[in-house]
Amino acid sequence: MDLINIRKAKKVYKTGVTAIYDLDLKIKKGEFVFIIGSTGCGKSTLIKMLYREEKPTSGQIIVGGIDVAKLKNSKVYKLRRQIGVVFQDFRLLEKSTVYENVAFALEIFGAPKDEIHKRVIKVLELVGLKNRLKSYPNQLSGGEQQRVAIARAIVNGPKLLICDEPTGNLDEETSSEIMDVLDEINKLGTTIIMVTHDRKIVKKMKKRVILLDAGRVLKDYEEGTYKNESI
């Protein structure tokens, strides 16, 4: 079953720049998909439209049964509750502890305290940060902060995890650890879409790879078929 179904999506910014041209794309439940391409090819715009940070100018984008193009501003939270997002710059609440940062995503639903505690501990265990509950983000390394961000993104069991260059700020070893965590999450059933520049990671993971160029899908490599291409 398709989790994401994009048909003839087009995005023209107010400045007149067209970022995405008539893009068609289907992503199945449980897939792990890399989106690669040179700077300005529309990667960021594409995933921003998936979590409705941007609206498509025309066309249809359906994520988990929700038509993103028709989603009202005040109803965006309904989509966001099905999606976890991880960024290059982590975006943690600086003045909250690791535990609070992760628990926050559950508290807004009004979940009972015991359940929140159970789930936060479980997810922090999964990303390997069970012993840093009371630390503040600035007391953590980059890799650890990214793990907290991943924990926050998956704590409410989203169908889809969107990662925008999650390893962009990390060294090779830490990046590899983060990729292990993401792979683990994917194996537990969460669909993952990851934008990256890091070709080493893409090669190593042997997943489906979508190559964008000038707002269009240039190539769609099946799982494991991506080799060291020039772009």
Next chain:
Amino acid sequence: MRVFRILGRNIRDSFKSVFRNFSLSMASISSITITLLVVSISIVLSYNVNNFAVLVEKDVTIVAFIENEATDEELKQIEEQINTLQNVESYEFQSKEDITNDMIKSSDIFKNIMEGWSLDENPIQNTFLVKVTDIEKIGDTATLIGEMENVAVVKYGEGMVEQLVKVFEVVEKISLIMVASLILVTAFLISNTIKITIFSRKTEIGIMRLVGASNLNIKIPFILEGLFLGILGSIIPIIITSYGYMALFKNFNGQLFSPFIKLIDPSPFVYYVSGVLILIGIFVGMIGSWRAVRKHLKI
């Protein structure tokens, strides 16, 4: 149950937030404190001026002097007529004997002169002292009384009373406008300060949206935070107003410059003012936060 849990967490988070963003909170709190102090001073001033005006207005009396030839029967008629006038709050009859006796008692000089008078020689006249409900219509009422039969002369401090009434009216209007505009300015100033402090937390709002917080989820903690800031900001003005006014009242024995200008009794006056201050603080704090957050939710 769920709603209470969410509300409880909102209260906890907004309280924490006040302390975690301490320097920004202090900016908002001190701006609330300073403006509320000015508001409080103007409330105290304008209420006292008003109170003074009311007291003076209460003191104004129409004095109607009755012809000496008037019989008891005719005096009764006058009394009945005064009684039927609409603008009359109360009246009192003073016979010439009462007035003479009072004056003799009050001073030896009067005593020496007046004791020699026979009943016919006594130039003092029977009088009615009339207090009115609406001081602005005192002139009309005085004319009506003056037109009654056997009423010789009517006095009420013509000219002066009208001027006084005009002055009080102007003072009242000015003080009302001042308080109202001060409250507006306060609201604007504070909401802008809070807006700036919240602007610095744009990322936080972005993250809240990202993890699936609805607009209401985001607004409520910020609005509650504004409420706390309002309460915290009104503490110092309340203390200064209450103790300051009580000290002032005590120091001047409840009157300013002359016994004529009476200050309002501090109790319950300062409690009312404190209540008003805390309400303005809360209102303005909440409005400020709400305005500020709303801006960041239009994405």
